[in-house]
Amino acid sequence: MPNVASLVERTVRWVRLAERMPVLAYSGDESAVDLILYEVLHLLVDEVKADIGHINLLPRGGRVEKVCTLKDGEPWLRKALDLHLFNPYQGFTGEVMRSGESILVKDIWAPGSEEEPNPFLEVCETMNERYVREIKAPLASIIIAPIKRGRDIFCTIELGRYREREPFDQEHKELIDAFGKRYGSLLIDYILDVKNRIAVNTAHKKLLSLSRVIASKQPVDYRDAIEAYQTLSAADIGFAFFKTGELRSSNYRILVWRGEDVREVFLSDFVPSSGSILRSDSEESFPIAGMAGDDRLVNFRERIRGFADLQQQDRGIILACLDEVRSYVAYPLNLLGQDLGAILLGSRREQFCEFLHMNPFLDLYNSLLKSFLLNERVIHYLSDVSLKIHNPGYYCLAGLKGPLASKYPDAFQDPEVGNALAALEKLFDELHDQGKILRAREKNIHLLKWLKGFVDRKKALFPGIDIEIDSARELTGEYLSRAREQQLETIFENLLTNSIRAIASAQQHEPSLIGRVTMRIRHKKGGLEVTFRDNGMPYATVSGRGIVQVREEMRHLGGSVRRYRSPYRVVLTFPCIQKP
């Protein structure tokens, strides 16, 4: 029977863990989730002297994942292993999901009987070979405990002991149950809140970048656009179809992804079959859930197999991914009668649709993406009208007026003909101008005020990080930079994203570190110099693509970018018109 002193010690350890959560969540980044989970798992492994432990998160809609695994006190699960997503309705976890109660198994390898088969042995062969060898093979006894919100299980904790050791007993199971009942919901809710915050940030960042792209009339980077589906859904295979090109054409850009690998394939003159999710006139009600071998997948597979204008490698990848899909959910991207494309979220697991549905953040992203895609197409069509009025429109009109004036002067001077030509020209002028209003325009931007506004917005988004502007007193008057707001946003968003990542990395080594980003602004002959610096890990910018964009935009602005290693900082020089 446990003595009073050990009970008090245990209570103190559990309470301290709860107290540490806010500190561990400080970075507000995916690393914060890992830090918290490993701390929880370490504590539980120590409590029952387990050798291996897992925490699995099971939100409906969103990522169903094995989020961390400890083996001999060390993190075992790595992103590259591609083992995060799993089916919670199989094995002993499946029993816990069905009964809602925790389970103690003395030997997971014990042969079952005909009446009571061993659920682990039933699925063992379908599991990843390395996972079975390194994690399951050495184990005998396990405890799996559910963490519940009402009757809904949204997390399981699994602890295991090696076969040569004494198996777990009822007391251990009760201890884990007690922890689950007292702190489980609180801790896991907290973790899910942090994950939700990250999900909102991810959706927000992607939408912000899309809106910037569309505001500057740049083409959408589709790889970037699908990242939210990769990150925020439980799909391990996905297809995104985006309709592109002119009004009457039927070209599709397909992005197919499997884990982290993304392939972009262009299908020219691909006319969707009747009933396809790519057609808004389909009578289906969406989203559609389906599985391997259904008419939809088989039909699409046949179309791709026989589609003439497709490179062998592209065809191979699409077919290979289709063949791996065991269950899927498809969302069309239709709006105002426009077929903009579709998203298909697929899984290698059967009957996984429940988890493939989009979570609220991805759903929001998906809805807004549709609007952005429609917006992009409308801009494209309107610009096209203006361009066609410019040429050939005005040339055709002149081609009519010229010969009329020289060959048939009487007809040309007839007021009825003259009025009709004038009305036609007026109509052309109006349409021409309407297309031109969508031009991305540069304007004089007060750089200091703009930066202050940017920093204020970011402070609200990253309350855990000090973001400050250090501007010299001599900066009187207005420093006007000839630019588009989207260019400045691209530059500073990229730099800030790199800083946030660098700070999060530094906080993994030093959790109490308070992130700081400083923009030191000084007058420089002919403009302003902004030195961007943070106290994160002193490595070169994490995002290679980011710095390329920064350089490109600074070049368009006629400025320059310099990077220094020690301490790491980026110096931007903006040419400015200075008004007293």
Place this chain on the structure above:
Amino acid sequence: MNAKILFFDDMFGELFRKQLSPEHLAMDENWAAAVTKTLTEADDITDITFELAKCGDIDAWRDVIETEKPDVVLLDLFWPEEAFLKYKDRGRGSDISLDALERIREAFPDLPIVCYTVKPDRELLQGAYARGATLFLEKLPFALPEVQKPLKYILIYLLKYAK
């Protein structure tokens, strides 16, 4: 007196020509033929013989100017296909020419440059003069040589009297 005019227009380039149907292209070509005829045909009034060099590659401006050694540059202001290549936005066709204009002016401070486009707007007019245009004209896409004749007199003024 002889003078050479370098005629920079996207209609002389392959990028643009690939976009238009033959019947639409014929309209542009008729206009260019009318301008060519007006400028190169001798008349009793003027004493300048113009020679025309045509170029549809705006990026080659330095080489072309150094090779052709023109007395005047005629520069079209709208290059949609080049803008699509550079910015993925055909609507930014005038950014291509304004950028080139600024560089030509920097490299050849005394070279007269006459800019033109169909249906210009205030922003373009101001932008062209800010970057060093000598004259800004509205292009009239009529294939009638007599409509293009004022251009000839403007060029004569620039070459003989505007120094």
